[in-house]
Amino acid sequence: MTPRIRFQLLASILGTSLFALPVDAEVNKVEQIAPGVYFHEGDLKNQGHCNNGWVVFEDYVLVIDGNFPSGAKEVIPKIRATTDKPIRFAFDTHHHGDHAYGNQVWAENGAILVAHEGVVEEMKKFETGFYGGKPGRWEEAAKGRPDVAACKLKPPSLLFRKDMIFDDGKHRVELLHLGVAHTRGDGFAWLPKEKILFTGDACVNGPYNFTGDGDTAKWVQTMEAARQLGAKIVCPGHGEIGTGQVLDDQKAYFVALRAEVKNLVDAGKKPQEIKGALDDIKASVQKNKNIARYVGDFFPAQVEKVYTEMGGKPFALRPAVFDDHHPQALVQRGTLRDDEVLYTRPR
Ligand SMILES: [Zn+2]
Numbered sequence: 481m482t483p484r485i486r487f488q489l490l491a492s493i494l495g496t497s498l499f500a501l502p503v504d505a506e507v508n509k510v511e512q513i514a515p516g517v518y519f520h521e522g523d524l525k526n527q528g529h530c531n532n533g534w535v536v537f538e539d540y541v542l543v544i545d546g547n548f549p550s551g552a553k554e555v556i557p558k559i560r561a562t563t564d565k566p567i568r569f570a571f572d573t574h575h576h577g578d579h580a581y582g583n584q585v586w587a588e589n590g591a592i593l594v595a596h597e598g599v600v601e602e603m604k605k606f607e608t609g610f611y612g613g614k615p616g617r618w619e620e621a622a623k624g625r626p627d628v629a630a631c632k633l634k635p636p637s638l639l640f641r642k643d644m645i646f647d648d649g650k651h652r653v654e655l656l657h658l659g660v661a662h663t664r665g666d667g668f669a670w671l672p673k674e675k676i677l678f679t680g681d682a683c684v685n686g687p688y689n690f691t692g693d694g695d696t697a698k699w700v701q702t703m704e705a706a707r708q709l710g711a712k713i714v715c716p717g718h719g720e721i722g723t724g725q726v727l728d729d730q731k732a733y734f735v736a737l738r739a740e741v742k743n744l745v746d747a748g749k750k751p752q753e754i755k756g757a758l759d760d761i762k763a764s765v766q767k768n769k770n771i772a773r774y775v776g777d778f779f780p781a782q783v784e785k786v787y788t789e790m791g792g793k794p795f796a797l798r799p800a801v802f803d804d805h806h807p808q809a810l811v812q813r814g815t816l817r818d819d820e821v822l823y824t825r826p827r
Pocket of ligand 1: 530576578579681717718
């Protein structure tokens, strides 16, 4: 266990908010979090990369998340520096580009691509270009990302419905589908012995919740199921590694967001009134210090998503919010991932 994790555990035991403390930059650094278990925080800001993990088994390596092609290429030499075992499996936590577009790179390195079956179902919905229809998200992403343009989509082929277990007697990793959250194909990687949970974007540690493909009511339930596992170390899809507290906070964020919007719905507020209340909703959510860090650029879209889930009409915030930001610029800054651009353009 690294000093930082030890510190985080201590902080969580003492009930201290470690997130209020200045954080040391750990982006692009390999962190061994248990014997044979590694975490790598991807460079989201500059490259849109997701976080990765890997577990070194007796005969092979299981990698958590496919990343973008450039992210996969960033991480492979770092895995090689920790072990010479073959990278046999790469697990996509969901279908988004920053978690699955690097699949081809892993396949070329000998890995079989693993995911919950919902990942392929989502790909069939959004990757219409790959499946013979009109250009889909991949083609959109390729316009702004040379790494995507130079690669091709490779859907996972080893699929599970509820779970899949890797166990060589020393290490045990359970790939789990705990329900819908960020997408309809979310998978977690749970290490019951070490009590380490890799969450994909079902749980992030910062203002990175893209809600466009998810369901916030189910998200709360799925986070509760994840909390029940009793994780001591949480490796989120984006943001810093943390303790079980991150799961509590992620769940609490959606509970608070939904409660705020529900109050307005119950009061009969119209779409334009909700839109006008965005700053008030934000201020109210941010009062809880444990969840304030989840409020960011996606906030208006998150409110709209919850509002429409509760039966409201979209309030067409996108043109107003994004008028002066070209979507690709947001991608370059990492505010958005390429596959999410389609969902933030005025439609
Ligand atoms: Zn992501």
